[in-house]
Amino acid sequence: xxxxxxxxxxxxxxxxxxxxxxxxxxxxxxxxxxxxxxxxxxxxxxxxxxxxxxxxxxxxxxxxxxxxxxxxxxxxxxxxxxxxxxxxxxxxxxxxxxxxxxxxxxxxxxxxxxxxxxxxxxxxxxxxxxxxxxxxxxxxxxxxxxxxxxxxxxxxxxxxxxxxxxxxxxxxxxxxxxx
Numbered sequence: 510x511x512x513x514x515x516x517x518x519x520x521x522x523x524x525x526x527x528x529x530x531x532x533x534x535x536x537x538x539x540x541x542x543x544x545x546x547x548x549x550x551x552x553x554x555x556x557x558x559x560x561x562x563x564x565x566x567x568x569x570x571x572x573x574x575x576x577x578x579x580x581x582x583x584x585x586x587x588x589x590x591x592x593x594x595x596x597x598x599x600x601x602x603x604x605x606x607x608x609x610x611x612x613x614x615x616x617x618x619x620x621x622x623x624x625x626x627x628x629x630x631x632x633x634x635x636x637x638x639x640x641x642x643x644x645x646x647x648x649x650x651x652x653x654x655x656x657x658x659x660x661x662x663x664x665x666x667x668x669x670x671x672x673x674x675x676x677x678x679x680x681x682x683x684x685x686x687x688x
Contacts, residue, residue, distance in 0.1 A: 557636030561586030565644025
């Protein structure tokens with residue numbers, strides 16, 4: 510029996526591929542629903558509508574997994590992702606709109622998309638279900654300035670924190686009070 514010669518490059522690529530597969534956002538969503546059949550049954554059988562909202566760099570594959578699982582049950586949705594993070598799947602999500610926005614500094618596109626999510630949620634009724642998908646970057650992408658603040662205030666604050674070398678935890682601690 511012949512064994513393959515030791516090839517560190519091949520082994521490294523296998524490790525990388527296994528690591529990427531382990532953190533695949535769509536797979537994580539599917540694994541969650543596979544482990545929660547009661548939740549899946551409830552979503553499918555409820556007389557209300559299903560709304561899908563969220564924000565984060567992994568929003569597109571997460572929304573695609575939800576769309577594949579629940580399809581026509583989805584009434585509408587809005588997901589905000591970082592620019593160039595649609596992963597080519599945005600066009601297959603008929604009921605869920607994918608908007609791109611600035612990260613880590615929030616921008617007008619993110620502000621407008623966050624307003625669209627708020628308007629979408631205002632349409633919900635008591636028997637509806639809202640599924641919220643949040644991944645890394647969500648706090649920067651889902652930006653609605655607190656009362657008395659403007660988008661410019663949030664942008665300038667974020668830029669100052671980044672320039673000062675603030676950690677993501679420090680930035681998020683400030684962000685949650687401003688947005």
